[in-house]
Amino acid sequence: MVVLAVVTALGGLVAFLAGGYGLRRTRLMEESVQAADALVKPPQPGSDRPRMQFETADGKVVEIVSPVRRTRRRPLQGGSELRIAYDADDPREIVLLSRDRVRVDQAFMAAGAALVVLGVVLVVRAS
Numbered sequence: 001m002v003v004l005a006v007v008t009a010l011g012g013l014v015a016f017l018a019g020g021y022g023l024r025r026t027r028l029m030e031e032s033v034q035a036a037d038a039l040v041k042p043p044q045p046g047s048d049r050p051r052m053q054f055e056t057a058d059g060k061v062v063e064i065v066s067p068v069r070r071t072r073r074r075p076l077q078g079g080s081e082l083r084i085a086y087d088a089d090d091p092r093e094i095v096l097l098s099r100d101r102v103r104v105d106q107a108f109m110a111a112g113a114a115l116v117v118l119g120v121v122l123v124v125r126a127s
Helices: 002-032 099-126
Strands: 034-041 051-055 061-065 081-086 094-096
Touching (some): 002 094, 002 099, 051 081
Antiparallel strands (some): 034 051, 034 081, 051 061, 081 094
16 A cells, blocks of 8 residues: 555656746747747648647747647647747747646646645554
8 A cells, every 4th residue: 555655656746847847948948939820731641740830030930840749629720829938049949838837837837746745644544
């Protein structure tokens, strides 16, 4: 029982840290990068990720594969535009400027914290 509790707490800690890393990365990207509107293009055959094309502040056109897949809830459709932030030193490094990403990272942190608490409670009860 104690081993299961420790594994639960460690799994929660990993989820908590992953969410924290995601939030930190998003904040850093939003603060230190350029913003642009990206045109969403249809995915290439055999891919589930659409392509995104945008123009950097210095006029260079960049086309990359989207960092997120199409979903049923919020499909990325060809022809639509999204607001992105990109690293001026490496324009292939982008973050979608939406609150969805932040919510996912916050959910990871909340679930991780809950699992850590559950693991500690199980260890205390097993002792």
